[in-house]
Each structure stands twice: as C-alpha cells, then as structure tokens.
Amino acid sequence: MEWFPYSQDKRYLSGIDWVINALDYRSRRAVGRGNFSQLVMEFDRKLDGKLFCEKIAIFLNHYPVMSGGVSRDFNFCPYWRAGTGKRVKFSFAQRALNSGEEDLPLIFAFANVGLKPGEYLSFFLVTGAEKSFLVVKFDHRLFDAAGVEAFLSLFEEYCLTQKVTPIAPALKPGLSAWSEKFIAGKAVNRFFLKLRKGLKPITFAGGLGQGFDFLPLFFDADKSAAIYARSLSEAGYLMFMPFVLAKSLQSMDKVIKRDGDYLVPVNVNLRAANCAESVFFNHLSFLFFRVSRSMIAATPQLCREVASQFFDQAKGKISDNLAQAASLMRILPLPVVAALLDKFMGGDCAAFAFSYLGESAFRKKSFCGALVKNIFHLPLVPAKPGVGIFFTRYDDRLNLTLVYAKGALSREQAQGLMQELKNNL
Amino acid sequence: MADSNAIEKALANEISIILGVGAAQLKRDAPLHSLGMDSMSFVELLVFIEKQFKLNLMASGLNKEDFQTISSLADKISRATAAR
Numbered sequence: 322m323e324w325f326p327y328s329q330d331k332r333y334l335s336g337i338d339w340v341i342n343a344l345d346y347r348s349r350r351a352v353g354r355g356n357f358s359q360l361v362m363e364f365d366r367k368l369d370g371k372l373f374c375e376k377i378a379i380f381l382n383h384y385p386v387m388s389g390g391v392s393r394d395f396n397f398c399p400y401w402r403a404g405t406g407k408r409v410k411f412s413f414a415q416r417a418l419n420s421g422e423e424d425l426p427l428i429f430a431f432a433n434v435g436l437k438p439g440e441y442l443s444f445f446l447v448t449g450a451e452k453s454f455l456v457v458k459f460d461h462r463l464f465d466a467a468g469v470e471a472f473l474s475l476f477e478e479y480c481l482t483q484k485v486t487p488i489a490p491a492l493k494p495g496l497s498a499w500s501e502k503f504i505a506g507k508a509v510n511r512f513f514l515k516l517r518k519g520l521k522p523i524t525f526a527g528g529l530g531q532g533f534d535f536l537p538l539f540f541d542a543d544k545s546a547a548i549y550a551r552s553l554s555e556a557g558y559l560m561f562m563p564f565v566l567a568k569s570l571q572s573m574d575k576v577i578k579r580d581g582d583y584l585v586p587v588n589v590n591l592r593a594a595n596c597a598e599s600v601f602f603n604h605l606s607f608l609f610f611r612v613s614r615s616m617i618a619a620t621p622q623l624c625r626e627v628a629s630q631f632f633d634q635a636k637g638k639i640s641d642n643l644a645q646a647a648s649l650m651r652i653l654p655l656p657v658v659a660a661l662l663d664k665f666m667g668g669d670c671a672a673f674a675f676s677y678l679g680e681s682a683f684r685k686k687s688f689c690g691a692l693v694k695n696i697f698h699l700p701l702v703p704a705k706p707g708v709g710i711f712f713t714r715y716d717d718r719l720n721l722t723l724v725y726a727k728g729a730l731s732r733e734q735a736q737g738l739m740q741e742l743k744n745n746l
Numbered sequence: 747m748a749d750s751n752a753i754e755k756a757l758a759n760e761i762s763i764i765l766g767v768g769a770a771q772l773k774r775d776a777p778l779h780s781l782g783m784d785s786m787s788f789v790e791l792l793v794f795i796e797k798q799f800k801l802n803l804m805a806s807g808l809n810k811e812d813f814q815t816i817s818s819l820a821d822k823i824s825r826a827t828a829a830r
Contacts, residue, residue, distance in 0.1 A: 553810060556808075557807065557808025557809070558778075558788075558808045558809065558810045558812075558813045558814075559778065559779060559783060559784065559785055559788035559808070559813070560785060560788075560808060561784075561785055562784070562785035562786070563785065589786050590786070593765065593766025593767075628789075628804060629804065631785070631789050632789055632792060632793065632804045635786075635789045635790055635792075635793045636793045636796070677785070679784045
C-alpha cells in the first residue's frame with residue numbers, strides 16, 4: 322500500500338546493504354580500513370589524466386547519490402540520503418612510471434590506502450610509455466563489483482554521446498510481509514546451524530597485520546578457452562563456477578592444510594542482465610559450501626559435490642531467504658550485526674572467500690579514447706577469513722586474484738597457492 | 747511423449763524471467779550461454795525443470811548437446827518424461 326510519500330532523495334537500504342555496512346564497520350575495527358575494493362583497467366596507451374579528471378567530475382555530479390550517506394528514518398529503517406545540490410567529492414592522483422619500474426607494486430600500494438571521509442570513489446592513474454592503468458577505488462556501501470563496471474560503462478557512453486543515463490536508485494523500506502521474513506529467517510537459521518556444526522573458528526597464530534597483499538594471475542584467450550573446455554568436460558555445461566571453486570579448494574588443500582571441513586562463502590550476483598537501476602548499491606547474496614577434506618582429491622567427485630550443494634541451495638532459496646532474513650537485521654546497530662556475522666553465519670570458520678563474477682559488465686572495448694586491454698579486480702577480503710580467491714572475466718579472458726590480509730598467509734604460502742592454482746587450472 | 751513445443755514455451759518463459767529479458771527476444775536455437783546464462787541462472791533453470799517436470803537433470807549429467815539450446819533442452823525433457 323503506497324500511502325506514504327517517500328522522498329526521492331532517500332534510498333532505503335536492503336538487508337544485504339546493511340550487511341555490507343556491517344562488514345565496513347568490522348573492517349575498520351580489524352584492519353583500519355573500510356570495506357572498499359579496486360577495479361583496474363589496463364590500456365594500450367597513455368590515458369590523458371587531465372581530460373579524464375575533467376569529464377568524470379562533470380559526470381559524477383549528475384548522480385547526487387554519490388555525495389550522500391547513511392541515516393536512520395523515523396521507522397528505524399536505515400536509508401541512504403542523496404546529497405542533492407552538493408558536489409560529489411572524489412580523489413585523483415597520477416604517477417608516471419620511472420624507467421624499469423614495475424607497475425603492479427604501485428597499484429598494490431594504492432589498493433592499501435583507504436578512502437577519505439565523504440568520498441566513495443578515488444582514481445589512480447599509472448602511466449608508462451605505451452601503456453597505462455586506471456585504478457578505480459570504490460566504497461562497497463555504494464557499489465558492488467558488477468555495479469562499478471556498469472557505472473564505468475555509463476561514463477564511457479557519456480564520453481561518446483554526452484548523454485547521461487538517469488538512475489533513480491529507489492527502494493521502498495520493505496516494512497511489510499513480516500511473516501515471510503520470519504519464515505525466511507527460520508530457514509536460514511536451520512541452514513547455518515547445520516552448516517557450522519562441528520567447525521572450529523579459524524585463528525591466525527601471529528595475528529593479523531595492517532593491510533593486504535595481492536597476487537593476480539592473467540590468462541590469455543587461448544588458456545582461458547582451454548579452462549572453459551576443461552570445466553565442460555569435468556563439471557558439465559555452464560558449471561564454470563563450481564569448477565573453479567573445486568580447483569581453488571584442491572589448491573588450498575595442497576598448500577595450506579587445515580583441519581576438518583572447508584567452509585567457503587561465495588557471493589553471487591542477483592541483478593537481472595542490463596538493469597540500469599542496479600548500478601548503485603549491492604545486488605548480491607551469498608551461497609555457502611561445506612566440503613569434507615576426504616572429497617577434495619578427485620576432481621569429478623568434488624565438482625559433483627559442489628554442483629549438488631549449489632543446486633540444493635538454489636532449490637531451498639537460501640540466497641533469497643538470506644536477503645529476506647537480512648532485512649530483519651536492519652533494526653540492529655552495526656556492531657551487533659558485525660558480531661552476528663562472525664558468530665552465527667560462520668564468518669569465523671570460513672577457509673576463504675570466493676567469487677566468480679562472470680563476464681564484465683563493462684562491455685566496451687575502449688575508454689576515454691584508449692583501447693582497454695584488460696580489466697581485473699583487487700578486492701579486499703573481510704578480516705575473517707582473511708583470504709580470498711576471486712575470478713573475473715573481460716573479453717573472454719579469465720583473471721584471478723588471490724588477496725590476503727597480512728598475517729593470514731605467509732608470502733611463501735601465498736606464492737605456493739598461486740603456483741598450485743596455475744598448475745591446476 | 748509430452749508436447750515439445752509447450753515445454754519449449756515454458757522454458758523460454760522461465761529463462762526470460764531469470765534473465766530479465768522479454769521472451770520474444772530469446773532465440774530458441776541459440777546456445778544458453780550466448781543468451782547470457784551463467785552458472786547461477788542455469789541452476790535456477792534446473793530447479794524450475796525439477797519442479798515443473800519432476801526431472802532432476804543435475805543428476806543425469808550436464809552434457810552440452812542436451813543443454814545447447816532451448817529447443818534441444820525441450821527435446822531432452824520431452825524424451826525423459828516419455829520414458830518414465
């Protein structure tokens with residue numbers, strides 16, 4: 322019943338958005354940084370930093386949602402208030418590579434710097450003689466990974482046509498159908514009780530340091546095609562996600578032996594294809610896989626097990642129920658939600674975080690006049706599990722990034738894991 | 747044997763809901779992955795097939811030939827329901 326005239330400047334947060342805000346809170350407490358991520362675009366030539374900066378400043382001001390922030394409404398529902406009339410703040414820095422200097426360490430250093438207060442986007446341009454990298458740092462409270470790719474696609478469209486795609490990220494508070502939400506909550510509760518049974522929290526002997534290390538791996542078109550072909554024969558048609566998760570589990574088990582079963586949270590994209598309304602905020606949910614160590618050695622058996630759990634969770638509507646149940650948590654303050662994530666949802670027992678984003682939502686071949694050679698992500702990973710394996714794809718080429726909080730893995734373990742993944746895929 | 751055309755129509759309708767595109771836009775002889783399906787949306791389709799046609803195709807092996815297009819998938823479902 323639409324009896325209340327909700328303001329267009331308000332976008333009520335979904336339960337998943339509130340969970341992402343809780344992860345932001347937890348990350349600030351644990352490692353001193355918010356919950357942000359980076360997208361890296363590689364170009365075939367030097368991008369004109371001044372021109373980019375001028376254009377993006379104009380473009381961003383068409384989206385006042387980007388100068389907003391979180392508030393609570395009279396009905397206790399958290400919402401995002403757009404900063405209508407305020408200029409959108411963002412940072413831009415540029416650095417030319419010195420002769421013989423490597424690009425990735427500069428990018429990794431930038432990925433370890435937090436966003437300034439009131440900023441949700443920050444850009445870092447690294448330029449070489451015949452190449453450049455644009456690193457886009459984005460706050461997860463406002464964008465998920467596919468959302469920022471779609472946003473950059475809109476920006477390129479704007480550069481080419483001068484047309485701005487209007488986006489009204491409206492969402493009603495969803496303060497109805499309580500019985501459905503409580504039933505979803507009960508289903509989720511039962512699922513997590515079973516999932517966590519007998520698992521011990523993972524601890525890091527030396528504690529966690531400040532910051533994250535990244536190890537990316539880029540596959541060319543031929544190798545990517547070979548990996549897809551293997552997934553077809555070993556896991557089945559359109560079972561690429563279960564295949565790469567199975568390979569990640571095998572690699573992890575070989576290098577970092579852990580006691581007991583492996584618990585892996587996997588985030589999944591819930592947006593419909595080509596949906597402009599879903600550029601801002603989070604349109605994802607989670608699946609959870611628990612795999613016994615005894616199953617890990619045989620690839621077909623492991624792929625079947627992962628695919629079977631995937632099917633059972635889709636059938637049981639776990640990700641939908643989770644999104645519904647999370648909406649009940651919006652009344653809770655962030656420290657309480659953060660504690661629940663650890664103690665109830667298995668965050669403290671997870672072996673590693675995992676995602677496979679699929680083909681990039683940035684569907685263009687060029688950006689600001691330069692040819693895009695590759696797009697990959699450098700996400701941070703929650704303090705627990707402290708390790709993440711993330712697959713992305715651009716132009717049919719597969720990219721893999723291993724991310725770990727300092728102290729969660731040793732450098733030798735991380736390099737061994739990457740080598741194992743390389744050999745295994 | 748169940749009507750393959752009716753199965754095809756039901757599949758196209760469900761895929762259009764999953765992918766958020768109009769059913770008329772879906773080419774029935776195009777590979778599912780070229781329509782924009784990924785692992786997540788494919789598993790949702792398998793759940794629909796189990797509920798609608800009482801067939802667990804996940805357990806029967808996911809050969810590309812059977813799942814290549816909406817038409818070939820409809821044929822497989824039609825054959826499997828007839829064989830029961």
